[in-house]
Amino acid sequence: xxxxxxxxxxxxxxxxxxxxxxxxxxxxxxxxxxxxxxxxxxxxxxxxxxxxxxxxxxxxxxxxxxxxxxxxxxxxxxxxxxxxxxxxxxxxxxxxxxxxxxxxxxxxxxxxxxxxxxxxxxxxxxxxxxxxxxxxxx
Amino acid sequence: xxxxxxxxxxxxxxxxxxxxxxxxxxxxxxxxxxxxxxxxxxxxxxxxxxxxxxxxxxxxxxxxxxxxxxxxxxxxxxxxxxxxxxxxxxxxxxxxxxxxxxxxxxxxxxxxxxxxxxxxxxxxxxxxxxxxxxxxxxxxxxxxxxxxxxxxxxxxxxxxxxxxxxxxxxxxxxxxxxxxxxxxxxxxxxxxxxxxxxxxxxxxxxxxxxxxxxxxxxxxxxxxxxxxxxxxxxxxxxxxxxxxxxxxxxxxxxxxxxxxxxxxxxxxxxxxxxxxxxxxxxxxxxxxxxxxxxxxxxxxxxxxxxxxxxxxxxxxxxxxxxxxxxxxxxxxxxxxxxxxxxxxxxxxxxxxxxxxxxxxxxxxxxxxxxxxxxxxxxxxxxxxxxxxxxxxxxxxxxxxxxxxxxxxxxxxxxxxxxxxxxxxxxxxxxxxxxxxxxxxxxxxxxxxxxxxxxxxxxxxxxxxxxxxxxxxxxxxxxxxxxxxxxxxxxxxxxxxxxxxxxxxx
Numbered sequence: 001x002x003x004x005x006x007x008x009x010x011x012x013x014x015x016x017x018x019x020x021x022x023x024x025x026x027x028x029x030x031x032x033x034x035x036x037x038x039x040x041x042x043x044x045x046x047x048x049x050x051x052x053x054x055x056x057x058x059x060x061x062x063x064x065x066x067x068x069x070x071x072x073x074x075x076x077x078x079x080x081x082x083x084x085x086x087x088x089x090x091x092x093x094x095x096x097x098x099x100x101x102x103x104x105x106x107x108x109x110x111x112x113x114x115x116x117x118x119x120x121x122x123x124x125x126x127x128x129x130x131x132x133x134x135x136x137x138x
Numbered sequence: 139x140x141x142x143x144x145x146x147x148x149x150x151x152x153x154x155x156x157x158x159x160x161x162x163x164x165x166x167x168x169x170x171x172x173x174x175x176x177x178x179x180x181x182x183x184x185x186x187x188x189x190x191x192x193x194x195x196x197x198x199x200x201x202x203x204x205x206x207x208x209x210x211x212x213x214x215x216x217x218x219x220x221x222x223x224x225x226x227x228x229x230x231x232x233x234x235x236x237x238x239x240x241x242x243x244x245x246x247x248x249x250x251x252x253x254x255x256x257x258x259x260x261x262x263x264x265x266x267x268x269x270x271x272x273x274x275x276x277x278x279x280x281x282x283x284x285x286x287x288x289x290x291x292x293x294x295x296x297x298x299x300x301x302x303x304x305x306x307x308x309x310x311x312x313x314x315x316x317x318x319x320x321x322x323x324x325x326x327x328x329x330x331x332x333x334x335x336x337x338x339x340x341x342x343x344x345x346x347x348x349x350x351x352x353x354x355x356x357x358x359x360x361x362x363x364x365x366x367x368x369x370x371x372x373x374x375x376x377x378x379x380x381x382x383x384x385x386x387x388x389x390x391x392x393x394x395x396x397x398x399x400x401x402x403x404x405x406x407x408x409x410x411x412x413x414x415x416x417x418x419x420x421x422x423x424x425x426x427x428x429x430x431x432x433x434x435x436x437x438x439x440x441x442x443x444x445x446x447x448x449x450x451x452x453x454x455x456x457x458x459x460x461x462x463x464x465x466x467x468x469x470x471x472x473x474x475x476x477x478x479x480x481x482x483x484x485x486x487x488x489x490x491x492x493x494x495x496x497x498x499x500x501x502x503x504x505x506x507x508x509x510x511x512x513x514x515x516x517x518x519x520x521x522x523x524x525x526x527x528x529x530x531x532x533x534x535x536x537x538x539x540x541x542x543x544x545x546x547x548x549x550x551x552x553x554x555x556x557x558x559x560x561x562x563x564x565x566x567x568x569x570x571x572x573x574x575x576x577x578x579x580x581x582x583x584x585x586x587x588x589x590x591x592x593x594x595x596x597x598x599x600x601x602x603x604x605x606x607x608x609x610x611x612x613x614x615x616x617x618x619x620x621x622x623x624x625x626x627x628x629x630x631x632x633x634x635x636x637x638x639x640x641x642x643x
Contacts, residue, residue, distance in 0.1 A: 077363050082427035085366075085419050092416065113416065120423060127427075 021126050025119035033111060038102060042094050045114060049090045052121050056083040059128035083128065086121035090114055139490045143528045144224040145604030150540035151225040151533060152456075158221050160449055162214035164334075167327065167448070169203040170211060170251075170285045172335030176364060177203070178278030183360075185271055191353045197262050198346045199339055204259045208252065215248075226533060228472035229299075229463040236305070236314045237295055244291045247284055254281040286328070293327060294320045300383070300458065301465045322382045326375030329368040333418060334444050336365030340425060341437040355429035362425035369418050376411050383458055414440070414447040460574035469576035471533050478579060485581040486529050487522060488618065492610040494528045496521055499600035523591025524602075526584045534575075537595055537602035544595050556596050558589025565589070 013019045028048065032041045060079055064071065096110030146154055177200045184192025223230045234241065258277050265274040297319030298305065305314035339361045347354040418440040424432050463470045473481060481489070496517065504516055527543075535543040547556055550564070562585045569577040578585060 074360070074363060077366070078359060078426055081363065081366055082423050085423040089416060089419060089423075113420075116420065120427065124427060 018123055021122045022119045025122045026115060029115040029118060038097055042098055045094055052125050053087045056125040056128055083121060083124035086117045086124055090117035090121060093117060139529060141227045142492050142605030142610040143494060144606055145532050147536045147601040148539035150536050153540050155221050155225060158214050158217045160452055162218055163448060164445060165206055165211040167331035168334035168338050170207050171289045172331030173203050174285045175282035176335050176339055178282050181278055182275045195346055195357055199342055200259060204255055226463060226472050229468055232464060232468060233295060239311060240291055240315060247287050251284040251288055254284055290324055293324045297323050299464050302467055306466055318382055322379040326379040329371035329375055333365050333368035333372050336361050337440045337444055341441055344434050358425045358429040362422040365418060366422045369415050373415050410447050410450050414443040417443040461576040471530050471576055473579050481579045482581055485584045486579055487525060490525060490613055493525050493613050495608055495611050496524060497603055497608055500598060503598035519587060519590050520594045523587040526580055526588040527591050530579055538599050556593045558586050558593060561592050562586055562589040
């Protein structure tokens with residue numbers, strides 16, 4: 001029974017790699033939230049965002065070069081926006097969490113925002129390794 | 139005091155203006171100023187790429203805007219000035235004197251805008267190819283430009299009301315137009331309109347493009363980029379705007395107004411602005427990265443957030459202006475600052491053209507056991523007190539509705555009798571106690587009359603009717619003389635003789 005559930009869940013996760021990425025981001029934020037230290041959250045979360053952000057920026061920069069002169073500014077915005085917004089908002093979320101005591105409403109908003117944005121950043125970073133522009137960004 | 143007092147005793151006069159004005163701002167910013175350039179840009183982009191899907195989407199969005207702006211938008215636009223003229227004809231009178239030519243140009247621009255949106259919508263199908271299409275696209279951008287100009291003129295008047303700047307000494311149209319609040323507020327409203335339009339357009343896309351159609355993702359992504367460009371400018375414009383407002387307040391109102399209330403508002407507003415920008419950014423981000431995953435309800439979040447922020451923005455704008463309706467020039471009760479010494483010497487009743495007759499319901503609640511003469515004298519006093527209330531307080535307070543003066547008194551003095559001595563002491567210094575209220579404009583005798591009226595309101599909760607319900611009575615020279623000496627006139631009829639054309643309905 002349990003094994004069966006686990007294997008279905010595993011198959012569901014494996015069907016799209018993005019699902020695993022989101023799960024990992026959720027787990028990291030969940031563990032950090034459970035430890036309950038805002039300093040630790042800010043430090044580890046910050047390092048994770050910086051590392052992920054660097055990877056995103058490096059890959060996306062390479063991709064922008066590859067499309068080079070052919071690229072319309074619009075296409076470049078579409079390439080950069082998801083990750084760039086994610087970095088900015090994840091940073092804002094960490095600041096929000098640091099500015100308000102744990103358990104308060106703005107702190108929780110910050111936590112929620114961080115989870116979403118960290119997942120978005122991880123996704124954007126994963127996709128930035130792909131060869132082509134995202135579908136539809138013609 | 140040359141006009142009868144229009145008054146709404148439940149909603150409050152400010153409530154009437156607020157409802158109409160907020161609705162108008164939302165329609166004007168979201169569907170006209172911000173949306174017309176977006177629609178024209180979509181049409182242009184579709185034409186350049188030879189992609190008819192953009193054309194279809196742009197037309198459908200335009201049609202929605204056309205319906206709403208030419209009905210709700212135009213009506214509320216006129217409605218603002220109509221309601222403001224009713225509630226505070228003196229401030230509108232001043233504004234028209236100062237901004238006459240600006241308003242005249244505004245009228246021309248507005249007519250042009252209406253003609254352009256008619257032409258743009260109605261020729262869309264006919265001018266669809268070749269040179270005609272190019273002409274049509276130009277029409278769209280011209281419409282966008284004129285929509286913006288109508289806003290750009292009115293924003294100057296709004297800024298002027300907050301802080302007339304050099305106009306106070308120079309008194310020229312130009313010095314009033316170029317008031318210190320003008321450009322920052324325009325710099326805030328312009329990207330706000332663009333962002334609002336983007337958010338609304340994203341909300342509309344799923345109605346016009348089917349889920350299976352890959353164009354839905356393309357359109358959402360492109361409109362999201364439009365919104366993304368506007369969002370940081372909203373924040374920057376908002377910060378600029380807020381950097382000029384407190385400065386103007388310090389100049390105008392002195393240290394007194396740097397009170398907690400304003401500090402809270404400012405903090406609150408900045409938080410709301412930040413939250414709105416975050417909400418917009420999250421939706422924009424998903425719309426770009428995963429347009430297919432974006433549920434329609436998620437598109438409601440930034441929409442509601444931006445409406446919420448705009449509503450708060452208008453409230454703050456109204457709040458910081460108090461106690462003035464035109465900064466440092468005219469108080470919200472309609473009296474000019476420079477007339478105060480005269481009014482405080484002679485009293486406001488000495489210059490009143492009309493009296494606001496008490497209705498039978500308002501006359502109830504007098505103490506038991508008064509002789510007929512005492513009753514008459516008491517009612518005459520209450521009548522004069524009501525006239526003082528109507529001219530000096532009723533622009534901001536109702537008797538028993540929103541921001542009711544009775545609710546404030548109850549909170550302050552509870553159930554003990556609101557003796558005139560008790561309330562008059564507060565009212566005399568109300569401007570120092572609450573700087574957003576103007577100083578009491580009348581003289582000492584009127585303070586007592588007002589006190590007597592407020593005392594009466596403690597035992598009478600009949601609605602206080604405006605001139606539109608109870609009519610007005612022309613104040614005769616004899617009645618005015620009697621009021622000035624404080625000697626109650628012999629009969630009630632002498633105190634308020636009714637002339638045929640002004641008798642109560």
